[in-house]
Amino acid sequence: MTTPQDEDCSADELINTWTSIVRGYTQVTRTLTDQVERETGLPGPCFLVLAWLRRSSDQAVPLSTLARQVAFSSGGFTKVADRLEQAGLIQRQPSPCDRRVTNAVLTPAGREQAERALAVYSAGLRELVLQQLGLDALRAMASQMSRITGDAPPGD
Amino acid sequence: MTTPQDEDCSADELINTWTSIVRGYTQVTRTLTDQVERETGLPGPCFLVLAWLRRSSDQAVPLSTLARQVAFSSGGFTKVADRLEQAGLIQRQPSPCDRRVTNAVLTPAGREQAERALAVYSAGLRELVLQQLGLDALRAMASQMSRITGDAPPGD
DNA sequence: AAAGATTGAGCGGTCAATCTTA
DNA sequence: TAAGATTGACCGCTCAATCTTT
Numbered sequence: 001m002t003t004p005q006d007e008d009c010s011a012d013e014l015i016n017t018w019t020s021i022v023r024g025y026t027q028v029t030r031t032l033t034d035q036v037e038r039e040t041g042l043p044g045p046c047f048l049v050l051a052w053l054r055r056s057s058d059q060a061v062p063l064s065t066l067a068r069q070v071a072f073s074s075g076g077f078t079k080v081a082d083r084l085e086q087a088g089l090i091q092r093q094p095s096p097c098d099r100r101v102t103n104a105v106l107t108p109a110g111r112e113q114a115e116r117a118l119a120v121y122s123a124g125l126r127e128l129v130l131q132q133l134g135l136d137a138l139r140a141m142a143s144q145m146s147r148i149t150g151d152a153p154p155g156d
Numbered sequence: 157m158t159t160p161q162d163e164d165c166s167a168d169e170l171i172n173t174w175t176s177i178v179r180g181y182t183q184v185t186r187t188l189t190d191q192v193e194r195e196t197g198l199p200g201p202c203f204l205v206l207a208w209l210r211r212s213s214d215q216a217v218p219l220s221t222l223a224r225q226v227a228f229s230s231g232g233f234t235k236v237a238d239r240l241e242q243a244g245l246i247q248r249q250p251s252p253c254d255r256r257v258t259n260a261v262l263t264p265a266g267r268e269q270a271e272r273a274l275a276v277y278s279a280g281l282r283e284l285v286l287q288q289l290g291l292d293a294l295r296a297m298a299s300q301m302s303r304i305t306g307d308a309p310p311g312d
Numbered sequence: 313a314a315a316g317a318t319t320g321a322g323c324g325g326t327c328a329a330t331c332t333t334a
Numbered sequence: 335t336a337a338g339a340t341t342g343a344c345c346g347c348t349c350a351a352t353c354t355t356t
Contacts, residue, residue, distance in 0.1 A: 009291050011278040015207075016310045017298040018281055024301025025181050026227065045346090064316055071182070076347045078318055100316045100355045122167040125174055132304050135165050141297055142173040145180025148288050154172045201324090220338055232325050234340055256333045256338045 032124045040117045045070055045080055047121075050089060050114035053106045060093055060103035089113055188280045196273045201226055201236055203277075206245060206270035209262045216249055216259035245269055 033044045042050070048070045053061060067077035081104060084090045089110030095101040106114065130138060143153040189200045198206070204226045209217060223233035237260060240246040245266030251257040262270065286294060299309040 009282075009286065011274070013311065014278050014281050014286065015274065017294055018285065020298045020305075020307060020310045021181070021301045022185075023307065024304045025177070027305050029178075030227075043346095062316080071186075073348050074317065075319075075349070079346075081317095098316085098356075102317065118167070118171065122170050125170050126165075129174065129304060130165065130170065133300055137300055138173055141300055142176045144289055144293055144297055145177045148180045148285060149176075149183050151176060151179065154176045155169065199324095218338080229326055230339065231327070231341075235324075237339095254334075254338085258339065 028125075028128050031128060032121055035124050036117050036120050039120050040113060042113060042117050045072065046084055046089070047117050049080065049084060049104075050106065050110055051118060051121075053090065053104060054111060054114040054118070058106060058111070060095070060105045062095065062101045062103055063092075064101065066104060084110070184281075184284050187284060188277055191280050192273050192276050195276050196269060198269060198273050201228070202240055202245075203273050205236065205240060205260075206262065206266055207274060207277075209246065209260060210267060210270040210274070214262060214267070216251070216261045218251065218257045218259055219248075220257065222260060240266070 033047075036047050037043055040047075049066055052066060052069050063077060063081055064074065066081075067074055070077070070080075072080065081090065081092065084104075085092055088107055090104045091107055093103045093105060095103050133141070139155075146153040189203075192203050193199055196203075205222055208222060208225050219233060219237055220230065222237075223230055226233070226236075228236065237246065237248065240260075241248055244263055246260045247263055249259045249261055251259050289297070295311075302309040
């Protein structure tokens with residue numbers, strides 16, 4: 001939605017405003033990632049993969065889908081999957097319907113790690129974001145961001 | 157600010173809400189970085205350094221300060237500085253007052269590149285964020301994020 | 313042709329060690 | 335001692351090439 005006001009916003013103000021968003025986001029993300037890594041030993045990308053698999057209700061998910069989800073290249077993700085498999089957190093399964101794709105599923109150990117990591121993550125989120133902003137402001141921010149991506153706002 | 161409502165927010169809702177913020181932020185950042193890189197040839201970290209130097213009104217800035225600003229390790233930033241200097245965009249200057257520190261200053265070419273990159277960046281910001289949200293919502297989001305970091309809201 | 317997965321080469325970052333100056 | 339900068343070893347990711355399957 002463009003309003004006549006938009007032209008009143010100088011490039012400098014625009015950048016300063018966005019920069020404070022960058023700072024906040026970066027600080028929260030770094031803190032959460034550090035906490036998860038410290039308390040579970042899971043590096044950032046691995047955590048995101050486990051979280052996504054858990055969110056898929058234990059269904060097998062193609063490696064390519066996971067790669068897109070964490071914004072990794074295909075080749076880069078192969079190695080993430082290698083590490084996760086070697087750590088016993090996921091298992092590779094050739095897809096029954098399309099023999100090009102390999103799926104990943106959580107092992108019991110992987111699911112347990114995912115639960116622990118998500119507990120740490122959400123606790124940090126409560127402390128860092130929810131307590132500072134309150135639920136209404138947080139929801140408002142999320143729905144703004146959803147407008148940017150064109151996604152449906154969360155909770156619909 | 158903690159309200160009684162906070163306990164009504166399940167871990168799942170909390171994470172979903174934050175995730176949509178992550179998605180929006182990531183999409184905008186990636187798009188802007190790609191645009192800047194495509195139209196100026198500057199990779200992301202270099203762009204941030206030039207932008208910060210420009211914002212310092214052409215003053216000499218210690219490398220350690222710049223490193224903190226872009227959240228790089230000391231060793232990592234030395235190599236960024238190497239590339240920027242080799243590209244003729246910055247110049248190293250030993251600090252007159254403290255002989256441990258080396259300062260960086262923009263060369264004329266570096267300043268020119270910084271201007272171009274910032275023009276691309278702010279144009280993208282207008283299109284991707286300002287037009288979708290409007291100025292008021294953008295300012296609101298920035299001031300929320302400032303509360304998280306404890307910084308003063310932008311424009312004060 | 314086109315899409316998924318894997319491999320190896322290359323690069324950009326962190327980390328630990330070192331040197332210099334305060 | 336401590337802080338800033340640099341160096342080299344290491345590691346994780348991207349990229350391009352390859353193989354397989356559709």
